[in-house]
Amino acid sequence: MFYTIAAYLMWGFFPAFFPLLRPASPFEILAHRIVWTAVLVTFMLVITGGWRELKEMSLRTWGWMLGCGITITINWGTYVIAVNSNHVADAALGYFINPLVSVALGIIFLKETLTKAQVASVSIAFVAVLWLTFMTGQAPYYSLALAFSFALYGLLKKQISVSSMGSVAAETIVMLPFALMYLGYLQVQGESTFASEGPGHMALLVTSGLVTALPLLCFAQGAKHLRLSTIGMLQYMTPIMQMLWAVFVTQEDMPTERWIGFIIIWVAVIIYLADLVRMGHASRRRARLHSPTPSTDETAA
Structure with a gap:
């Protein structure tokens, strides 16, 4: 559980970074x-020997990786725009939704029953x-962009069987040419901040890779x-932390109408979590009922 909590805590502090x-x-x-x-x-894959997984991927899998790369890029980009334009509460709402x-999406595309x-x-x-x-006029x-892009990302990931590290590497590799072309364009136009704002700024931009991965x-x-x-249940640590950041640190404008909208969402989340807990208990009860009961001889032994 330590690693999972650490992950959600790090995501929760993204508005600070x-x-x-x-x-x-x-x-x-x-x-x-x-x-x-x-x-x-990619460096971690090379030193751990996981690079072979990327080499053995089929063209079809790379196609799915491109879809994953596009959706996660939209998610990352939307998040940065939201946070850096003082819409942290909107970002938090996206991850509540x-x-x-x-x-x-599971109903629509996977024909799941609810x-x-x-x-x-x-x-x-x-x-x-x-x-x-x-009520707010817009x-x-x-x-919505954060919620749908990440949900679509998860839906696409269900279509493939790739390790977590291999998946992150492949998703960023397919988007790498576009990122490099854009950075090259900024450099040519004299709009790049990478080398013009000092070594501290350069180090922070490089660190964004570690902060992401x-x-x-x-x-x-x-x-x-x-x-x-x-x-x-743990996944809601992140939007709760981000919501607290929006209210107490960036002090975003939260009129009554907006609070009511958030409260309605939280009611939906509570119902969702209660059902998740109920299904977990039911699943464990079924597992115990269907587990083989040891015989008297086995028990004595």
Whole structure:
């Protein structure tokens, strides 16, 4: 559990890190995240011998990796734009909504059946989005973009069987040419901040690769040893931390209408989590009932 909690804590502190990368634009930050994450994870694959996994991937798998790369790039980019334009609360809302969007996509694309509680939670989340749209005058674009991009990313990942490190490496490698071309364009236009803002700024941009990769790898390690219901509850550490950051650190404007929208979302989340816990208990009870009962001789032995 330590690795999983560490991952969610690191993600929770992301709003503190990305503003440090100013005056780099969100798109320059995104390009550096892709480049340095690709460099770091590929280096780790080489020294651990995992590079062979990438070499053995089929063209079809690389196609899925391109889809994963595009969706996670949209997610990373949207997050940086939101945080660096003081929309941390919107980013937090996106990650409160995300599991519910994943449930909805499971119905549409995977023909999954839902419990009554899941239907209720998704419906309530939809009502919350409508409330925020009509009462604040605009849709929560950042929240929806983050929720849907990450849910689509998860949906695409279900189509392939690749190790966590191999997946992150492949996803960033397929996006690497675009990131390098954009950084080259900035350099030619004289708009790059990489070398113009001093060694500290340069080091922070390089560090964005470690900041991106480390929680992903911690999560992958921790998730192997935890039940899905536990992960489902722990994942809300991140948006809770980000919401607290928005309220107490960046002090974003939160009118009553917006708070009501968030409360409606939290009701949906509570229903979702309660159902997740219920299903976890039911699954363990079934496992105990179907486990073989030792005979008298075996017990005596």
